[in-house]
Amino acid sequence: MRITAALLEQSGGHALPYAQTTPLQLAELELDPPLPGELLIRIDAAGLCHSDLSVVNGDRARPMPMALGHEATGIVEALGSADDADFAVGDRVILAFLPACGECARCRAGEPYMCSAGAAANGEGRLLNGGRRLHHDGCDVHHHLGISAFATHAVVDRRSAVKVERDLPPEIAALFGCAVLTGAGAVFNSAAVRPGETVLIYGLGGVGLSALLAARAIGVSTLVAVDPSAEKRAIAESLGATALAPDAADAALPALFPGGGADVVVETVGRAAVLTAAYQAARRGGRVCTVGLPNPAERFDIPAISLVADGKTLIGSYMGSAVPARDIPRYIALWKEGRMPVEKLLTSINDLGEINRLMDELAQGRAIRQVMRP
CATH class of the missing domain: 3.40.50.720 (NAD(P)-binding Rossmann-like Domain)
Structure with a gap:
């Protein structure tokens, strides 16, 4: 399917202000359907994080080209296999930026945030199952931390997704995926x-x-x-x-x-x-x-x-x-109880087309969390 995503062709070397040099371009990409163990997600809110800025300015070297974005929420639109019974079309999910394989030594020790397979996949800009589902002008596009959420849609490993209540406000739900x-x-x-x-x-x-x-x-x-x-x-x-x-x-x-x-x-x-x-x-x-x-x-x-x-x-x-499947619901419960007013972190809600200007705001320390709606 054809989607729109924020594409970065080169990490580093872009002069500020980014609103003028436009390191990120909204591009039409080809997105493959999900393979078994993967989900097609319609993104409806994505937060801008300093880790995104670090890829743009070159502080965090990543393979290029790359579709950025790793803090997001969305709705499941398709399953890669009927075996993915934990999810159904229409579910709201929050995306976590390190998929855990569940099989390596660290996962077996209860430390999925140290998953070696997930870290390797993220470093190579691919999904945990291997390969890339994004393409532009006949070339592969790398995934950012297994998600690439600055887009209308994303294909993610099911282990990157945590199912949450459908009625959560998207602009708040997104923040639980990284900042919180x-x-x-x-x-x-x-x-x-x-x-x-x-x-x-x-x-x-x-x-x-x-x-x-x-x-x-x-x-x-x-x-x-x-x-x-x-x-x-x-x-x-x-x-x-x-x-x-x-x-x-x-x-x-x-x-x-x-x-x-x-x-x-x-x-x-x-x-x-x-x-x-x-x-x-x-x-x-x-x-x-x-x-x-x-x-x-x-x-x-x-x-x-x-x-x-x-x-x-x-x-x-x-x-x-974190163990996302354990901790994200726990933090949402604290928010609902009024004990963690996460909504106070929200600086603004914006269109995806404003991403370069928003990067400037973040680089200059003028924003906490800016959320984009595709």
């Missing part, structure tokens, strides 16, 4: 924050604010949020932050906590210098959880002795250490 899954998961799963602990969050984009929502839902005692944007700090305060700071390197941050540092520090910026500041801001025996994806050339430098002498724990969190 990653940020809330870092707090609930990776760092295992406990009620009464103190938490410091660096970066107040969609992932950082999702982490903040989760920390408030748990019931932490002190919650400090750091971001250079006054607008984002104001949002964080409205969502329950007890103190705010504009500078990641602010030497006064540890003094905001009774123990001379936070019990848990969550870093979502994706810069080595910020991670260094986050590590320093944790108390002795504290936990530092990093979620951001820096440029691979960046290096993180700390005194090696501090890991032992200060007893700190450094935790990497990919996809919020």
Whole structure:
């Protein structure tokens, strides 16, 4: 079938503003029908994430050409096989950006977010079953994280989809696929924050604010949020932050906590210098959880002795250490109860044709989560 998708021909080398240089072009692509174990999804909302921007600006090298987009919701329009009985035409699904094979050592150990087969497929721009279902002018187009959601339709592995209630607002449902899954998961799963602990969050984009929502839902005692944007700090305060700071390197941050540092520090910026500041801001025996994806050339430098002498724990969190089929319904339930007001993350709802302008807004730190409707 013919679809419209946002196509990136080259990663990196595009000058800002993207609204003028237009690295992403809306193109007509050919989409193959789903194979057994796959689903055809009509996309009805997709969120713009910094991971998308990182492919455009070259921070995250990916095979080209690629149809971007990995945070989305949509409706099942076709099944690749009658054996896919967990899904039916008309189901609403939220898409998760790492399909888990269920067979590798990490999947068997209960860590599907570390699935080696899923990671390999994502790195190669293909689906988990192998190959690519997108084509343009006779050439294959690579899938972004198994989804390619900046489009009217997508074919995804069934293991990338989580069935949810049909009546969820699409613009809210989409956010659970990455921003909430990653940020809330870092707090609930990776760092295992406990009620009464103190938490410091660096970066107040969609992932950082999702982490903040989760920390408030748990019931932490002190919650400090750091971001250079006054607008984002104001949002964080409205969502329950007890103190705010504009500078990641602010030497006064540890003094905001009774123990001379936070019990848990969550870093979502994706810069080595910020991670260094986050590590320093944790108390002795504290936990530092990093979620951001820096440029691979960046290096993180700390005194090696501090890991032992200060007893700190450094935790990497990919996809919020999530089991999507377990965690997405859990986070939706918290939203419905009013304990995690995810709708506050929504900056704007836009047409897909505005994607380059929206990339500019994201690159300049003026947006939290912009959702596009094809």
